[in-house]
Amino acid sequence: MFELKNVTRQFGKKTAVDSVTLDIPQGQMVGIIGRSGAGKSTLLRMINRLQEPTSGSIHFNGTEVSGLRGQGLRNWQRDCAMIFQQFNLVPRLDVMTNVILGRLNHRSTALSLLGIFTREERVQAIAALERLGIEQTALQMAGTLSGGQQQRVAIARALMQAPKMLLADEPIASLDPLNAKIVMDALRDINEREGITVITNLHTLDTARSYCERIVGMAGGRVVFDGKPSELTADAVNEIYGTDKNGAGIDETMTSTSLDNIKGKQDAVSRVMAASAVMR
Template sequence: MKFELRNVTRRFGDRIAVNAVNVEIPQGQMVGIIGRSGAGKSTLLRMINRLQEPSSGSIHFGGVEVSALRGAALRNWQRDCAMIFQQFNLVPRLDVMTNVLLGRLNHRSTVMSLLKIFNRDERVMAIAALERLGIEQTALQPAGTLSGGQQQRVAIARALVQAPKMVLADEPIASLDPLNAKIVMDALRNINEREGITVITNLHTLDTARSYCERIIGMAGGRVVFDGPPQALDATAVREIYGSDKDGAGIDESMTSTSLESTRRPEAAPSGNVMAQAAVMR
């Protein structure tokens, strides 16, 4: 199921945010998009998910022109192309279980979802996703009471229950401390490797991109200026992506470092937590 961007451009008035991007991504890759703020990374992801429309060019997945979808077909694409945001996009007053179950929204009646009418199988699916991320004990807590790292894991669990074909993550660790950043990136890599789902994530940090992504796309001024494996991301490529300092020297990579270790985190085993079981039966 190949994914393609064909000459995709996005303009905001006179400003070009994304400029004639051509990219092909085979099924199952984990791709990191890096670049300075304003390089066009977030706009690119939002066009893939159709939260924003391309000004020109086209987007394709598995032979379907995604950029031409409308109505139910577009909703189905947004179900299949799960989006994880920097600011989590949870409903703070709703409990964690319900926030996760809202990922089933496009699989069933909107009214039933909003009324929190979910069947046992869906609740089991939600608890399994929370257990996989090690936060099943939070199932009945209001989402707004969780830490930032926990909320981002809830957002990933919500994406999992969508049963997506692709996962987009827009700066998923930008507001997290290094430990929680590692947990979130481990979870995204686990989804990519275990399910074979394509993961495309925007990242500010070079060390994270090198540690977790098999392919890195570098953007500058809305254009793709680098596309290759981590080992090809040398000083020249970094300078082209990030530019130089006021003295003309290349960027110091420590400025983009989170000191993440790339060791794998074991998957959380099911705990049989009483609160989680209660959430399934609720």
């Protein structure tokens, strides 16, 4: 069981996360949604201890991880892998080396600095890349890959940590719909096959509905919705995202990553352009 108890984070007078309490059983795939500035990224960074809570506590299997220091903290950051929107790869290193760097907390720092890797580590890295369908990029420089490929390398690196929990901070925000689907399929596969808890921040409602068994909605740093995708009603969406100046709720298709919805939008634009050309 993973628990957040009244976790708050303040930056000066601004409260980014406000008294969040959540219990997440092992093996759940949880999507956190909300507007920019709702506190989603700050919450994940506190879970991984990249930022410290101002108050409250974080627990995993009876251990207060918010109080860990030294080796205990390094072990937690190994067990709680983080995938970032910006990929956080080393562009001038080849893909295999980037993936093996996920083993940093399992191996000698000196060997890592010297680039000395065992045959077993190389086999594990290739297996992780193969699972994500990009084993052919193993010897390429990471900076030469597309955004979708780099995100898959970042997932492979996280897998090398042998984590108990996987955090993904807007993992598809900069990806096209096809690569977004590939990345989300990979996260769901990890969740289902390994039973690893996955907590991911998402900016698209249809993705959260499709991939997550539980959705947490945040607004103003607070949790305003916590339930199944089927319980995410129009009223709940309005509470999370608010309404426009006319009181209308958001149009979910406008933020969709669905290939069908994207095609529909493109077709609609094409029809408008064609009609305009005829009028001219």
